[in-house]
Amino acid sequence: MNWKLFADLAEATGESEPEVDAADAATVGEALDALLDAHPALAARVLDDDGDLRGHINLLRNGRDIREGEGLATPVDEDDELALFPPVSGG
Amino acid sequence: MRTLSLVGPGTADLLDPLAARLDGRVATVRRDDGIPTGTETGEDAADTDYRLGDDGAWTAAGTDDSFDDVLDRLAPDYDYALVTGFSRLRLPTVVVGDEAVPGDEIRRAADASDLSLDDLVDAVETAEPHVTLEALVDEAKASEYADRSGAIATFTGRVRAKDDADDERTEVLEFEKYEGVAADRMARIERELEAREGVFDVRMHHRVGVVADGEDIVFVVVLAGHRTEAFRTVEDGINRLKDEVPIFKKETTEADEFWVHERSQ
Numbered sequence: 001m002n003w004k005l006f007a008d009l010a011e012a013t014g015e016s017e018p019e020v021d022a023a024d025a026a027t028v029g030e031a032l033d034a035l036l037d038a039h040p041a042l043a044a045r046v047l048d049d050d051g052d053l054r055g056h057i058n059l060l061r062n063g064r065d066i067r068e069g070e071g072l073a074t075p076v077d078e079d080d081e082l083a084l085f086p087p088v089s090g091g
Numbered sequence: 092m093r094t095l096s097l098v099g100p101g102t103a104d105l106l107d108p109l110a111a112r113l114d115g116r117v118a119t120v121r122r123d124d125g126i127p128t129g130t131e132t133g134e135d136a137a138d139t140d141y142r143l144g145d146d147g148a149w150t151a152a153g154t155d156d157s158f159d160d161v162l163d164r165l166a167p168d169y170d171y172a173l174v175t176g177f178s179r180l181r182l183p184t185v186v187v188g189d190e191a192v193p194g195d196e197i198r199r200a201a202d203a204s205d206l207s208l209d210d211l212v213d214a215v216e217t218a219e220p221h222v223t224l225e226a227l228v229d230e231a232k233a234s235e236y237a238d239r240s241g242a243i244a245t246f247t248g249r250v251r252a253k254d255d256a257d258d259e260r261t262e263v264l265e266f267e268k269y270e271g272v273a274a275d276r277m278a279r280i281e282r283e284l285e286a287r288e289g290v291f292d293v294r295m296h297h298r299v300g301v302v303a304d305g306e307d308i309v310f311v312v313v314l315a316g317h318r319t320e321a322f323r324t325v326e327d328g329i330n331r332l333k334d335e336v337p338i339f340k341k342e343t344t345e346a347d348e349f350w351v352h353e354r355s356q
Contacts, residue, residue: 006269007339008350056352058337063272083269083337087352090266090297090338091248091309091329 001031001076006085009046013039028061029072031082046084056087092166092226095215096174096194099187101203103175105211112212115170120161122176128154166223171215181300183218185211195219195300222296224310231314236291240314244321246329248309250302259344264308264351266299269337273297276336280328289316290324297338 001022010016022034032053036043046057053059059066060083066074076082097105103121110117139153158177165172178184184194187203197214200206224247231243252260281293292314302308311328315321340351 004269006267006337007341008353060272060337063275083272085269085337085339086350087355088334088337089340089351089355090268090336091333 001025001034001078002081003031003035004081004083005042006083008086009042009084012041012045023078025076027072028059028066028074028076028082031076032059032072032084035084042084045086058085058087059083060085092169092172092221093215093218094162094172094174094182094221095211095218096178096182096184096192097187097211098176098178098184098190098192099203102185102187105203105206105208106173106175108208109173109211109215110171112208113171113215116168117171117173118165118169120158120165120172120174120177162221163223163225166221167226167229172221173215180303180306181219181298182221183214185214219299222298222310224307224312227294227296227310227312231292231294231312234292234314237314239316240291242313242315242318242321244313244315244318244325246309246311246325247307248329249307250304252304259346261304261342261344263301263303263343265301265341265343266297266308267339267341268297268299273336273338277332280331280335284313284324284328284331287320287324289320291315293324293328295328295332297332297336299338 001020003018003020005013005016005018018035018039020035020038022031025031025034046054048054053072061069061074061076062081066072106119106121110119138155139151141149141151143149158179162172178192178194180193182194183197184192185198185206186192186196187200197218198206198210224245228243228245234240250261250264277295281295284290284293290313294312295310297309298307309329309332311325311332313321313324313328315324342349342351
């Protein structure tokens, strides 16, 4: 699992490509749990009080929004690229 | 146009050998502080003097160009600009010695002999290109459908110093992008807009790194049959880019620094 973080999420974590040991994660949700365990400062920014992904936070697997797939239940492979980022603000 | 700036002792001698290694049209720009004011054109004559031959050979001299002007003017016509003695914001820069530079420092060496041409070729080929509105317009005009196009609409987004007269000045914006995915999404938007009836060519470019107050950030160019679809498409293009492309903006004002998405929710 290769994580990429952007903007304030990278700042909160202290790095934009954190190494996370999540080789046995079967879903995006399990990979996210491993990321947040390793970097607890990130949790409040990306999860709401119920532990769900905040509506404005984007999570992409290999460039595709997981909300277009099976959400946090989307299956992952070890060499997938997962990206977590806040609302886009280009222009 | 891809660019590389080399700064420091001995780097001017690297320009020609590096140019010889690149495929495409290459411009070189050298610092020369020995040009007296009013050279060629004379103090009271024209500000710029071009001499142009029948075969396209030319020389020019003038009195009032800045380095930024020169770089922007070269961008539509050259594949590469190799520079020594100048750096600027976002310009990929190789430094010999310990001089501090405003550009993106991509290599630093103690001596010019420590730099390899292979490495410099790789640096210029992989660095973020210098793209201008004029360069995008020229590319759009080269479309195979240019004969059927009667309209080009363009949008330029730039750094606004103040929204209201009383606001603190915005000094710079710094943009970060999700490489690869940003390019894919921009390409998808371009493709989908080009599928519209009467729209022939759509090109977008968004700069990354530090962009100062008053500088351009983003360009959208639409080549279309008529003005109505050109205007609609250029508006939809910039709106979709702002909604869909993973680019993030940090703003620095006179008193503060913040991620823009954290202020606009």
